[in-house]
Amino acid sequence: MRWDIFCQIVDNYGDAGVCWRLARSLSSLHGQEVRIFCDDLPTLNLLASGVDPRIKEKIDIQPWEASHENVRHPVKVPDVVVEAFGCELPERYLTNLFIAPIKPIIINLEYLSAEPWVSEFHGKASPQSHGIPKYFFFPGFQDDVGGLLLDPIPPIGSLVENQIPKDLQALWSTLRPNAKRISIFCYPGAPLRKWLSDLAALGENVDILLAHGHAEQLNLYGEQPIELPNNLKLFSMPFVSQDEYDWVLSQCDFNIVRGEDSFIRAQLAGKPFIWHIYPQEDRAHEVKLAAFLDLYLSDASQDLKLATIAAMTWAMPSDWFNSLQIWNKHAQAWRTHLLEKQGDGGLAARLVRFIA
Template sequence: MLWDVFCRVIDNFGDIGVCWRLCADLGARGHTARLWVDDASALAWMAPQGAPGVQGVEVRPWAEAECPANAEALTPGDVVIEAFGCNPPDAFLARMQRPHPPAWVNLEYLSAEDYVARSHGLASPVFSGPAAGLRKRFFYPGFTSATGGLLREPGLMARQADFMAHQRLPWLQDLGVPASEADRLVSVFCYAGAPLGDWLDALQAQALQAACDAPADTGPAAFPPSPAGITRVLLTPGHATSLAQAWAAQGRHTAPQALALHPLPALAQTEFDLLLWACHLNIVRGEDSAVRALWAGHPHVWHIYPQDDGVHADKLDAFMARWMHGWPPALRDEVQRSWRHFNQIQPARHATGAGLHLPDWRVADGAWAQASQDARAALLAQTDLVTQLTHFVAGSG
């Protein structure tokens, strides 16, 4: 099938990140996707192999779909996806008026809130404008069988297992991170308001304590047992790097022999996945990265997009309740306090002295790591989003 996917880049990289991953997954499964986007500049680093395209994917400027005279561009395919209610151009909508119009789907934002299951699949008829008489249907990603599932490419878990068994350390070293099996790795991808300095203080204190307590953990094959090494914090470009550099400039980086900072180059989506797989603790932001952290199966923290009206707090609570369902109560409470602290929703200082206390993420078979693996296993039982979406449009009528 030919899919037209419309994306407006509002801010950050979440919208185009989700849309690119959707298109790439469709292309890999034998479909053809045209990604109509108003600002494709992020694809230069996010998907360098995809500029101008990968198998089955073509990137087209939004403006081409706005021009009524552009008949070739304005011939809709079998499916039209408007990502996150972005409203495709009127000229394109007008061309959807044909005896057998394309399936029209509004791909919504990801949420674990209860309204998602109630709203998934609902149809909305259009009564005016160039699309009058057509209808679009709402497709909600989510975490239960009553939703549209999550983006997950076929064979993803097998690729992770192969990477962890054979490629992890060489890949890190090629990235400029001289990691050993003894080291503990943290990735950071956050927004500007993150209290990263508090977390670096806590990570540094943990690293120093671990050095005193070595030898430590007895992890599974993914992270073999070893004496305590350095904690290496891998910083994505932008806010994570600038916040960490500001922390160091304040003189708070007092133990570089225990905690090392590694600013990274911009990573393509496929490389970002490897980063999450390689690290013991991942701090992520935005929808696409949050889902990839779930598939990594390691302890993680989600820095949710902050909204002025505070509704992000409810969204975060709903996700924590879903993701952490069935966890031991003490672990769940401790992790939730840490998540709220990073999101500055509630004070989460629970003391070792004056500093933030972090749940134990360093032990590869510890409670947080095991709970993350169990929660991932529950999500893997769901049908992935692209499989559900293809069935959804085939039955949309």
Template sequence: MTATWDIFCSVVDNYGDIGVTWRLARQLVAEHEVAVRLWVDDLNAFVPMCPGADATAAQQWLRGVEVRQWSPTWVPVEPGDVVIGAFACQLPDAFVQAMRARNHPPVWLNLEYLSAEPWVEGCHGLPSPQPNGLRKVFFFPGFTEKTGGLLREHDLLPRRDAFESSNRARATFLEALGVAPGQDALLIMLFAYENPQLASWLQALATDPQACHVLVPQGRSIAGLAQWLGVTQLEAGDVHVRGSLTVQVLPFVSQDDFDRLLWSCDFNAVRGEDSFVRAQWAAKPMLWHIYVQEENAHWEKLEAFLALYRRGLSDEVQAALLGLWRAWNMDQDMGQAWRAARAYWAQLQQHARCWAAQQAAGPDLAKALVHFCGNSL
């Protein structure tokens, strides 16, 4: 498919929006020969996940993607054949007018947030005629064949398997990060929002019979970690030991290295959307910290995913899994929930691999988008 695409990303308060759109843009260029122009309104959030990016550049090419600074002062451009507004962001009025002026209006998609809620299947692909005569279509990522699927590069799982089969590859990667876990230590990645139950989980890990080594990328959970450790501040490279628990702060890494970090760990606690999907492809036991919404509206979204994810598990393992995820997201004691989940570790490991394989049998989001747009152009 030879086409030009514009993808608009408005960074809200985390890295999920830019994380998703940057992965999508790269995959479209690398696998579908699409010319992509990615518009980002906050390049400072983009630089940490893309080494070599320039936060001040109005225009730059990275990994084959043209990255444009989406500034309040809009410079007129010719819209592409496909226009994606990620996560309901509002496109510049002048750009929308330029879309109308084309002889053949572009395919206009609103790429929605990921959800497992049942109503998503009925809304995926629905058109939304606009007052200006253009038509916008709702495109939903998801976990079933009636959605757009999940972002997954064609070689992602083979690369994961090759990495995991090489002890040297894992050791070399961790060594480059300054990580040297004990031979029998449980390696855990903790990437979360602020959470009042962080202390109860850390205390449980500190008293666990098995040594635990927790890797914490710099981010919003650092303040809570410092408070539990009783230190004033934490920086990348800091290592603290409490009982059987070793805690280590990591710098922010590129997306490719973040994948390797997930593959290297035995358990991954992640947040938001982008890291949530990548943790599923890592095929390891995991814990999702869902983005908090007013009046706990996020709980319904959490339960919808758990209804799918727990299928195939015995009643006992389901109860342990539900207890752990609900404790983390509903401010319940994490110590008891963690110990209950650890009793079924082998089952959770096997289930994570089965889930990843099941999802990989479905559509990947980039391919689904290209197929949909190819039929619409």
């Protein structure tokens, strides 16, 4: 089938990351014909860089305007249109769908949530005045929702020297072999200065890998540079592709992630992590976080539950860091659980079956 995916980038990386991962899964795993129309091609292309050219060349990446401004060569009507995260389709593109002899199916791909109400709305019709069939599709963890994007499943195990991605080889050669590794990709509101100072006071050797631009974003080296003892060292990562970032998560002992795509990748890395969920004014993010933790910690001991909840709500590392070993075992078991629950192929496979 022919698929058109529309992606308007709100959160710089997360929206584009989900759309790209969905496109590559549909194309490489399910043999679908996929186009992406995106309003920020530089970001999308950066995330897609480093991918096997045989995978990338199968996906037609186009600017947003190309969906409706190419008058001489109008866009062919697809079988499926995906509105990622409820973005509105361009009016002229929608008009072309009205007059098409065979109408496509429109999928409103919603945000990921572990909240119980999601299963009540997943797959439900969303009647439109124009008559083109449209349905809600909710990604999620339960069996009766849309599933998770799995492709590619990240590596697990010790570092193999010749597997270090080219863009990270220079950085990796400077890391200390006797130090723990923590990657950080968070929003500006995180209390990172205080968090790092508290971590340093624990006395362990830790190498901190800051996502591209984070040192400047969080003003760690600005007018009042952060002062840390020698046991804690900060390293700024270059901008890396989606696959390279997945690899980084798999090679760290602990990860701080944000958004939707990196949230799932941290779980698939099988390592303890903090999900810095995007803060919302109505505090809806707190409900979403609590719903996830109810699932994530359902089989955990009371001590681990308290430690994990403390970490996820930005308690200082001194309150929970000594639980890292048992948390690591739990994270590996959770990864195995996720892969078993998504054994039907996850979101891309469920979406293809839903359309059929």
